[in-house]
Amino acid sequence: MQSAARPESPRTADATVYSRDAELAAVRGLFADPDAGARALVLVGEAGIGKTTLWSAGVEAARGAGWTVLTARGAPEESGLSFAGLMDLMESLPDSTLAALPQIQRAAVEAALLRAAPTTAIGPLEVGAGTLALLRGLCRERPVLVAVDDLQWLDEPTTDALWFAVRRLGSAALRILTAYRTAGVADDESYVRKYIAADDIPLEAVERLTVGPLGSEPIRQLISDRFSTVLPTGAADRIAEQTGGNPFWALEVGAALAAEPGPWRARAVAASELPIPASLSALVRRRLGNLEREVHEVLLTVAMLDQPTIALTRRVLAPAVADPDAAIDRAVAAGVVAALSGRLRVAHPLLSAAVVDATPPLARGALHRRLAAVVEDPELRARHVLRAWQGEPDAEIAAYLEAGSTSAAARGAVRSAAELAERAADCTPAGDRDDRCRRLRVAGELHLRAGDYQQARTCAEKVWRTGVEDRRRALPVLVEATWWADGRHKAEGFVAPLVANTELDTHTRAVVLALAADVGDGLGTPRAELARRSLELFDQVGDEADGAALATALLYSALADLEAGRGIAFDRMNRIGELQRELPYVVSSNRADNVIASWYKDVDDLDRSRVALHTAIAANQDLGDEPMLASLYGHLALTEIWAGRPSAARDALDRGAPLISSDAGKPVGMGAAEATLTLFSDSIGTTRPQIERLPGGGIMTASLTGLAALLDNDDEAAAEILGSALAKARQAGVHEPGRRGRFEGNLAQALVNLGRLDEARELAAELTRLGTAGNRPTLLGIGRRIEGLSLGAEGDLDAAARALEEAVASHRASQFPVELGRSLLALGQIQRRRKDGPRAGEALRAALDCFEAAGAVPFADLARGELGKGRRGAGGEALTPTEQQVADLVAAGHTNREVAARLFISIRTVETHLASVYRKLGVRSRSELAARHR
Known part of the structure; x- marks a missing residue:
């Protein structure tokens, strides 16, 4: 029988593409101007309308233009196989291309592509990051076309990895050409499949082209x-x-x-x-009825195999046909099967769907069982076993499904693994309760990793309700999923009655208390106390302690020490790292390396903070963990601000901004860093309203708002805002200045200005105590500065000068140049009051140098104001600190643009200040201003 259903091979001659001039022009237009950034063309239409013919023409056009072309064709029989599409796309890439990837990404991609066995825990992020690195590297060499036919059947793990990469390649020389099927051609509903809309391709430039009927x-x-x-x-x-x-x-x-x-x-x-x-x-x-029996058998076998190689098809056919090779040849000759590079595929998806749907269910199940006995990949075997399953509990089938889940999880196909694990639990006989609970627990953990919090909670709840001995292992998943799905209060509501339940066994109580340290126990018990009680119980449990829960208890114990001002508990953090290395999955924000990197700055060690954060950033880039990267960049920006490196801080913010997740929102550290840079980059009169509008209302916002009020000479507001923040922090057990916004020096200065010296000295004593215990010169310097300000307010100028000289000496050993500048500024003010002009000028000029180098404009204004005291205009009206700063720079010959860049303000602001300077000094030009300054 002569057949029309031949495989649609790529064509280059326009004569073979009938009446499609406009469509061909759109396909070829996709490859115009490769440097215009990533773009996509989606061919949309019903089955058989000619999408593949146009798609093939585009593939050949790209190859003819010298592009790198990566192709994949979705197929219904492969839609459940993890990374089948990715294997097709990357099939032409040599191992040497993968060898250039970072180790984590290389291991993930090789495992996903079945080129190497997994050697470490792999998740979707690692595979996505590896795919991104591969495409980025290819795009650097030449333009790249990613061409996917029958997108509606592309497997979900491949789709996740591919879209993760594509949305990050917006400026690369990348083109995507896809075709997907819509319903409408056949009067048989079995042909109607779920398809992916063009809007799901994560690019801004996506053209949708509907392929219509021929005349x-x-x-x-x-x-x-x-x-x-x-x-x-x-x-x-x-x-x-x-x-x-x-x-x-x-x-x-x-x-x-x-x-x-x-x-x-x-x-x-x-x-x-x-x-x-x-x-x-x-x-x-x-x-189908006209096909001879053996050809029909070949067609059905190829349609039902996930990876139908010729060798595998031959093995499956051996029990059913006399000569498998001859049968395959006849099927190819009949045009129902195509052979290419050792693999077979049904000539057209419509034939595939038709032959499968026409096969009776029992016969179909028997073939799936035969396929399961032949295939070697555990996930493939599980898929066939699942399709053959008739719904009755079966321990052997459940074991196959569990093995498939384990294999998929090891390759990073977490969603597929979760589905198989859950189906394995469904298939487990009622008498095998422990096996069923283990499979449900694993399914819950996998659903949690995949972000399906509702299903993760459902699986974990089933385990918890069973009463099996190890049901406690489901608790971390249950609480974490509840938090993500419904918020912390719901999670706390679940944990609270468990904390009060004294009938739980020791191990379960230890886990419950560790989780309560995370979400709360409903009674307001301090985290430190809950963690302490949990660790005591874990000591009784011994080596069998639940690693994840024990790590949680240790983390909150270490956090309690940090917030109490006792520094970083490196012994506990190292132990957490050891425990986490044995766990299959750890939430990135709780990973020991990430936590320590974010904590160094809180204990004043900015140099180590910078190194640790850059190391953590590099590691998380390899993992592709963008929400964590955004958070780390925020911490790095704060580190650089405090280190007096505003340009480096801005660079960190610029790198982190594109990584912000719409779900997670902007990290607190990033928001605080942006606000601090804003506060430091302009005069306080224009900045304070902006700071006060910052969202969140947390302690960092209070710290910045209080500083803005202080710099605006609003001591009452500063004392009220910062005093309230201090009271709340102390009530929560937070005594570490680095964890509460470092506002103690600002609060103390406001208190001194208001004459509340006893309260200021109380703060000084607290900082001195912490600084002495931890050998922290920054805290010692601030403490001595507060003492010097208090002594100056009482009129004891000599004692004040000595205290401030000690503060300056401490700050010279610290890593916070703005704090050094502030102590120098205070010393200069006291020296001036002591009538020691030379020393006052020396201290004030040194303070100004510190502030200018750190880009701290408001503080630089204060220093210039002190240096320029007594300099007034003809009318007796004094210049403001910012006006004085602008006047000095203009008089020195700087342009308005240069002044704006130097002072981190706009050109318009410079012009406004300069006009005021002219009016106050009675001058009309830059030359007159320069003469006035000689």
Whole structure:
């Protein structure tokens, strides 16, 4: 039988693409201007309408233009196989290309592509990051086309990895050409499949092109060319009408006519006499019915195999046909199966769906069982076993499904693994309660990793309700999923009654208390106390302690020490790291390396903070963990601000901004760093309103708002805001200045200005105590500065000068240049009051140098104001500190643009200040201003 259902091979000659000039122009236009950034073209249409023909033409056009072309064709039999599409896309890449990847990414991609066994825990992020690195590297060499036909059948793990990479390659020389099927051609609902909308491709430049029907003349030409026959007058019109202009179905009709004996072949007859089937479904059934038995067997086998290589197909066919190789050859000759590079595929997805749907369920199940016995990959075997399962509990089937889940998880296909683990639990006989609970618990953990919090909670709840001995292992998943799904208060509400339940065994109570240290126990018990009680119970449990829960208890114990001002508990953090290395998955924000990197700055060690954060950033870049990266960049920006490196801080913010997750929102550290840079970059009069509008209301916002009020000479507001923040922090057990916004020096200065010296000295004593215990010169310097300010307020200028000189000496050993500048500024003010002009000027100029180097404009304004005291205009009206700063720079010959850049303010602000300077000093030009300053 001559068939129209041949594989649609790539074509380059326009003559083989019938009546598609506009569509071909759109496809070729995709490759114009490769440097214009990533773009996508999505060919949309019903099955058989000609999408693949246009897609193939685009693939050949890209190859002809010298592009790197990565192709994959989705297939219904492969849609459940993890990374089947990614293996197709990357098939042409040599191992040497993968070898250039960072180790974590290389291991993840090699495992996903089945080129190497997994050597470490792998998740979707690692595979996505590796895919991104591969595409980015290829795009650097030459333009890249990613071409996916039948996108609706691309497996979900591949889709996740591919879209993770694509959305991050917006400026690369990348093009995406896809085709996906919409419903509407067949009158059999079995052909209607779920498809992916064009809007799901994560690029801004996505063109959707609907491939429509052919007219009667192109259909006449198509059939005449393919079957070397002349249709009677009107026949093409009738075929076009019945098939809706669909070329695949038109060719099927043509094939039926070519095989049909009758008078129409010998003479021209009316179109109404043509032996066309009454429906397209009937045509397909006739087509399948006309196949010889062994060819039908080959077609069905290929349609049901996930990876139908010739060798594998031969093994499956061996029990069913006498000569598998001959049967395969006849199927290829019949046009129902295509062979390419050692693999087989059904010639057209419509035939695949039809032959599977026409097979009775029991016969289909028997074939799946035969396939399961032949395939070697555990996940493939699990898929076939699952399709053959008839719904009755079966321990052997459950074991196969569990093995498939384990294999998928090891390759980073977490969603697929979660599904298989859950189905394994469903398949487990009722008597195997421990096995069922273990599988449900694993499914919950995998759903949690995949971000399906509702399903993770459902699985964990089932385990918790069973009462099995190790049900406690489901608790961390249950609490974490509840937090993410419904918020911390819901999680706390679940944990609270468990904390009060004294009948729980020791191990379970230890886990419950560790979780309560995370979410709360409903009674307001301090985290430190809950962690302490948990660790005491874990000591009783010994080596069998739950690693994840023990790490949680240790983390909150270490956090309690940090917030109490006792520094970083490196012994506990190192132990956490050891425990986490044995766990299959750890929430990135709790990983020991990330936590320590973010804590160094809180204990004043900015140099180590910078190194540790850069190391953590590099590691998380390899993992592809963007929310964690955004958080780390925020911590790095704060580190650089405090280290007096505003340009480095801005660079960190610029790198972190594109990584902010719409779900997680902007990290607190990033928001605080942005606000601090804003506060430091302009005069306080224009900045304070902006700071006060910052969202959140947390301790960092209070710290910045209080500082803004202090710099704006609003001591009452500063004392109220910062005093309230201090009271709340102390109530929560937070005594570490680095954890409460470092506002103690600002609060103390406001208190001194208001004459509340006893309260200021209380703060000084607290800082001195912490600084002495931890050998921290920054805290010692601030403490001595507060003492010096208090002594100066009482009039004891000599004692104040000595205290401030000690503060300056301490700060010279610290890593906070702004704090050094502030102590120098205070010393200069006291020296001036002592009538020691030379020393006052020396201290004030040194303070100004510190502030300018750190980009701290408001403090630099204060220092200039002190240096310029007594300098007034002709009318007796004094210049403001910012006006004085602008006047000095303009008089020195700087342009307005240079002044703006130097002072981190806008050109318009410079112009406004300069106009005020002219008015106050009674000058009319830059030259007069320069003369006035000589």
